[in-house]
Amino acid sequence: MIPEFTLNNGVRVPAISLGTYRAKDGEEAYRSVLSALEQGYRSFDTAMFYFNEVSIGKALRESGVPRSAVQVTTKLWNDSHGYEKTHKAFEASLERLGLEYIDEYLIHWPLADDEYLGSWRAMEELYKAGSIKIIGVSNFMKHMLQSLMAQCEIKPMIDQIEFNPQFQPNSLIAFCQENGILAEAWRPLQKGALDRAPIPEIAAKHGKTNAQAVLRWLYQRGVRTLPKTTHKERMAENMDIFDFMLDEGDVAALNEMNTSVRTAESPDEFVFMGEKLIEKFRGQGYPC
Numbered sequence: 001m002i003p004e005f006t007l008n009n010g011v012r013v014p015a016i017s018l019g020t021y022r023a024k025d026g027e028e029a030y031r032s033v034l035s036a037l038e039q040g041y042r043s044f045d046t047a048m049f050y051f052n053e054v055s056i057g058k059a060l061r062e063s064g065v066p067r068s069a070v071q072v073t074t075k076l077w078n079d080s081h082g083y084e085k086t087h088k089a090f091e092a093s094l095e096r097l098g099l100e101y102i103d104e105y106l107i108h109w110p111l112a113d114d115e116y117l118g119s120w121r122a123m124e125e126l127y128k129a130g131s132i133k134i135i136g137v138s139n140f141m142k143h144m145l146q147s148l149m150a151q152c153e154i155k156p157m158i159d160q161i162e163f164n165p166q167f168q169p170n171s172l173i174a175f176c177q178e179n180g181i182l183a184e185a186w187r188p189l190q191k192g193a194l195d196r197a198p199i200p201e202i203a204a205k206h207g208k209t210n211a212q213a214v215l216r217w218l219y220q221r222g223v224r225t226l227p228k229t230t231h232k233e234r235m236a237e238n239m240d241i242f243d244f245m246l247d248e249g250d251v252a253a254l255n256e257m258n259t260s261v262r263t264a265e266s267p268d269e270f271v272f273m274g275e276k277l278i279e280k281f282r283g284q285g286y287p288c
C-alpha cells in the first residue's frame with residue numbers, strides 16, 4: 001500500500017495521489033477514479049478548473065469505498081479570490097462533488113496580489129467548522145508563503161508546486177520542510193517526457209521504469225506526488241515504487257538535472273482566468 005505523510009495538523013495523507021488534470025469530465029474521469037480505487041489509490045487531486053469534479057465525486061460516492069477511507073483535493077479558482085467569493089466557490093465545489101466535506105482545499109494560484117488573504121480567512125472558518133480537513137495553497141513561492149504566514153491564524157498544511165527533474169524549486173522545498181508545510185509535486189512526470197539521461201540508466205539499474213525512478217526520487221526528496229494517468233496499467237506502475245531505494249549517487253544525478261526552467265507559467269506573473277473554458281462549462285455548474 002501507499003505510505004503516508006503526516007501534516008502539521010496531524011492528518012495523514014497518502015504519499016501518492018492521482019492527478020486528474022485533463023481527465024475529461026464524464027466517462028474518462030469517472031472510470032479513472034474507479035480504476036485507481038481498485039489499484040489501491042485513496043487520494044485524488046482535482047480543481048474547479050479541471051471541470052471534472054462532478055464525475056470524480058460521482059465515482060467516489062458510487063465506488064463502495066467508505067468516505068472516511070478516501071481523500072479528495074480541490075482548488076479555489078482565480079476568479080473567486082476574496083472572502084465572500086471563496087465561501088461561494090467552496091459551496092459550489094462541494095455541491096459538484098456531492099460530498100459533505102472536502103479533505104483538502106487549496107488556493108490554486110496566488111495571483112500575485114493580497115486578495116488571497118480574504119480567501120484564506122474564509123478557508124480558516126471552513127476548516128474550523130469541519131467542512132475542510134486540510135487547508136493549503138498551490139503555486140505559492142517563498143515570499144508569498146511568508147506573507148501569508150505573517151498574517152494568518154492557521155498556517156498552510158500544504159503547498160502544491162511544480163517539481164520534476166527539469167524544474168526543482170530547492171529553496172522553496174527547504175523552506176516548506178523547515179516550516180512544517182508538506183510540498184506536493186505537480187507535473188512530477190513532466191507529462192511523460194522522461195527519457196533524458198540519466199533517468200533511463202537509473203531506472204534500468206533498479207529494474208524499474210523511467211516514471212518509477214522519478215517518482216521514487218521525489219518520494220526520497222520528501223515530497224508528495226500527483227502523477228496523472230487515465231490508464232489502469234500506469235496507475236499500478238506509478239504506485240509501485242516502495243520496494244526499492246535509490247542510492248545517494250542516483251539521487252545526486254537526478255538532482256543534477258535541474259535546469260530551473262518551469263514547464264508552465266511563473267506564479268509571480270500568472271493571472272489567467274480561463275473565461276473561455278468557464279464559458280464552455282457554464283450550465284453544468286461551472287463556475288460557482
Ligand SMILES: NC(=O)c1ccc[n+]([C@@H]2O[C@H](COP(=O)([O-])OP(=O)(O)OC[C@H]3O[C@@H](n4cnc5c(N)ncnc54)[C@H](OP(=O)(O)O)[C@@H]3O)[C@@H](O)[C@H]2O)c1
Binds near residue numbers: 234
Ligand atoms: N496546482 C497546479 O497548478 C497544478 C498544475 C498542473 C498539474 N497539477 C496536478 O498535478 C497532476 C500531475 O500533473 P500533470 O497532469 O500536469 O503531469 P504529469 O502527471 O507529470 O504527467 C501526466 C502525463 O504523463 C503520462 N503518464 C502517466 N503515467 C505515465 C507512465 N508511467 N509512463 C509514461 N507516461 C505516463 C500521462 O498520460 P496518460 O494519462 O495517457 O496515461 C499524462 O500524459 C495534474 O493531473 C493535477 O492534478 C496541479
